[in-house]
Amino acid sequence: GENVEQHPSTLSVQEGDSAVIKCTYSDSASNYFPWYKQELGKRPQLIIDIRSNVGEKKDQRIAVTLNKTAKHFSLHITETQPEDSAVYFCAAFPQGAQKLVFGQGTRLTINP
Amino acid sequence: GAVVSQHPSRVICKSGTSVKIECRSLDFQATTMFWYRQFPKQSLMLMATSNEGSKATYEQGVEKDKFLINHASLTLSTLTVTSAHPEDSSFYICSATDRNEQFFGPGTRLTVL
Numbered sequence: 332g333e334n335v336e337q338h339p340s341t342l343s344v345q346e347g348d349s350a351v352i353k354c355t356y357s358d359s360a361s362n363y364f365p366w367y368k369q370e371l372g373k374r375p376q377l378i379i380d381i382r383s384n385v386g387e388k389k390d391q392r393i394a395v396t397l398n399k400t401a402k403h404f405s406l407h408i409t410e411t412q413p414e415d416s417a418v419y420f421c422a423a424f425p426q427g428a429q430k431l432v433f434g435q436g437t438r439l440t441i442n443p
Numbered sequence: 444g445a446v447v448s449q450h451p452s453r454v455i456c457k458s459g460t461s462v463k464i465e466c467r468s469l470d471f472q473a474t475t476m477f478w479y480r481q482f483p484k485q486s487l488m489l490m491a492t493s494n495e496g497s498k499a500t501y502e503q504g505v506e507k508d509k510f511l512i513n514h515a516s517l518t519l520s521t522l523t524v525t526s527a528h529p530e531d532s533s534f535y536i537c538s539a540t541d542r543n544e545q546f547f548g549p550g551t552r553l554t555v556l
Contacts (some may be wrong), residue, residue: 355502363543374536374547375487377444420486429475431545436486 333358337434342350345442350411351393355403355423363424364404365412366395368417375420379406411441445471445541449548456527457556463553464522466493467536470490472517473539478510481534481550527555 334357342443346352355362362383367375379396383402388395392411397404408415421434446469456462466476474495479487491512492500499512511523524531538548 367544372534372550372552374549376547380544409547430477430489430538432489433487438484 333361333423333428333432335423335432335434337421337437338441339433339437341438341440343409343440346411346413349409350406350408350415350420350439350441352406352421352439353403353425354405355401356398356423357402357442358400358423358425359399360426362396364395365419365422365424366406367394367420368421369420370417370435376400379421408439410419413441413443415439416441445469445539445546446543447537447546449537449551451551452549453552453554455554455556456496458528459526461523461525462527462553464524464535464553465539466520466522466539468518468546471539471541473520473541474517476514476520476537477545478512478520478522478538479536479538487536490522493522495520513514516519517541525527526551527553527556531555536540 337354365380368378369375379393379395381397392409395406418436420436422431448467450465478490481487490505493512493514501507502515509514514520532555537548538545
């Protein structure tokens with residue numbers, strides 16, 4: 332089955348700097364890759380996603396890149412702000428599997 | 444986006460009792476819902492896939508007789524933690540898929556004393 336690895340587990344950056352979180356997946360049939368932000372005690376919220384027919388997607392300060400050949404995808408947050416502090420999860424959706432497989436999560440801390 | 448609700452949001456119970464958690468899709472029908480468990484500072488671990496009108500599919504290592512799942516309608520799935528013990532204390536989150544996007548409920552924090 333699909334296996335998703337996420338790095339780093341913790342990340343601390345200065346406000347205004349960029350943050351990058353990387354994930355690798357094992358199943359080449361996976362075709363959908365969402366990123367979720369989870370604040371303490373709350374539900375995960377979808378912040379951006381990308382499908383396998385696209386290499387990059389951007390939404391204001393957030394972007395995701397996908398390298399299908401290498402089977403990895405990354406989340407990029409620019410001009411970070413304190414409210415970006417949260418745990419971020421990547422996930423992969425194997426085609427036909429009907430369920431997401433999550434990475435281990437990255438605790439992002441933005442230092443003022 | 445679509446809305447998934449969960450009830451209760453918090454529950455504290457004594458060891459040995461059973462606890463039922465409800466998950467509802469409010470503005471869409473969900474033939475499939477998912478139940479996750481999340482321990483502190485850990486990722487979401489899929490416990491089971493709830494299928495409307497049929498038996499749930501459990502992930503390896505999850506006891507189906509302990510975590511009973513019922514998906515009686517297209518908008519409601521329930522998870523019952525039977526004979527709960529302190530090690531079952533966790534954050535339980537359900538989710539449902541609407542038009543290829545997965546939406547999560549707000550979660551239920553279960554504390555077993």
